[in-house]
Amino acid sequence: MLWVEDLHAGYGTSEVLTGLSIEVKAGSVVALIGANGAGKTTTMRAISGVLRPTRGRVRLDGREVQGMDASRIARLGLAHAPEGRKVFGPLSVEDNLLLGAYTRLPRFFGFRRRAKDDLARVYDLFPRLQDRSRQAAGTLSGGEQQMLAIGRALMARPKIMLLDEPSMGLAPVIVQEVFRTIRRLKESGITLLLVEQFARSALEVADYAYVMERGHIAVEGTPTDLHRDERVLAAYLG
């Protein structure tokens, strides 16, 4: 589904990604773990087009997308729930969700009716969002904003979802809830690339995992493989 080869990207003159290659197969959950500053978020941004890669190739569902605008890549079926949620604060929860389905909905009228089933699906997954559907997204708690960011990405019915640090800044109870949600999404057959600082939890849900170090992949394998790797065990799962 997603295939990344020799990806280079950075900010200004400093190169953060130094030739990164990963693959996410359709219907699988892949975790990307690594220390702070290894370049996990930059990887996500370079794949989704928010950051333009300087070199390398990104193939989405058989199509090369590197260098395209993020909006174009989104229209091709990639939904990126970014680090820090990035919900539209002044807009209502429901408007945030509707905008998630922007590419599939009529621009002027009748969009609410057309999005009814998708809204119901997201509200079923996150009942708390329904209670707050008319509230401004900026007034939600951190956990609720994370639910909204995931819900908004689901509204696009994406071919693949990129989920960046969903547990960041959340209380342990809420983190557990987030991972329960990810497990439910996995059961529903979603294709997911997950970046997480809680490597242990991430490996519990992942089918395959990559460990990043200084802008490239240092180790990769199934969670079972990684649990056997002494170096990984010491550095990330200790």
Added chain:
Amino acid sequence: MNLQIIGQMAVSGALMGMVYALIAYGFQLTYATSKSINFGQGELVMVSAFFSLTLLDLGVPFWLMVPGGLVFGALLGLLVERAGVRLALEEKSEGWVLLTIIIGLFFFSAAENIWGRDDRPFPSPFSPDSVQVFGVDITRQEIAVAVGVLAIMGLIEIFKRRTLLGKAFEAVSADRDAAELMGISATRTVMLSYALSGGVAAVAGILVSPITTVGPTMASALILKAFSVAVVAGLDSGFGVVLIGMALGALESLASFYIGSGWREAPGLMLLILALAVRPTGVFGKAGIRKV
């Protein structure tokens, strides 16, 4: 008697001030999506007014001239975006300030060459007699200004709140990158905002011209006041511009009547200086600081 004159002056000044408000509203539209404004917006008002006058000269009826002028203004807005603003924003530079001023100067020269330097009267479709409201005479054209300004601002606000495209517009204002991730093209949204802003400028020109006449110099007179209104009301305050605009219009009218016609421009300048002194971050700082 004296009180009636004050009332008369204040009301017709306030109605005039709604035009400043409409131009300032145009600044807000583009600032929301791109954190940039067209410093040549006054020229856009003027050129659109001249164009609309030419349509009338060619025998186009009033009801068709208004949408014609509006579309023309929107196209000019797109031109400013493409030829100026986008070049600067792609480089993440503040060069749009200079570029939009230069494009404005270009419009100014073009207007002088095409339509001449003289002020020309702009016909009004309304009869010149006025309506009495609480002892104050209001001309039909002045009523048209008030209705026109509120109608176009109202329509754009409804568009922003009720349509998905409008919500996308708001999303780009709130977080450009996140909007892109939803498949919303930020570039196109900025274009839309410049088209709307240009259309709004054209409507301002069409509404104000029957009162002030049309001439190349109307640009600088209007833009300064619109700036004052935008600085005081803020670049993200919606209908706040209407109140500030009306207040400024009323002040101007009273100043020119009681102090002398040469003092007409004084309140706008004083307001601008005062606002910048109280809030030295100025036009751009305010919204920027609030957003962070």
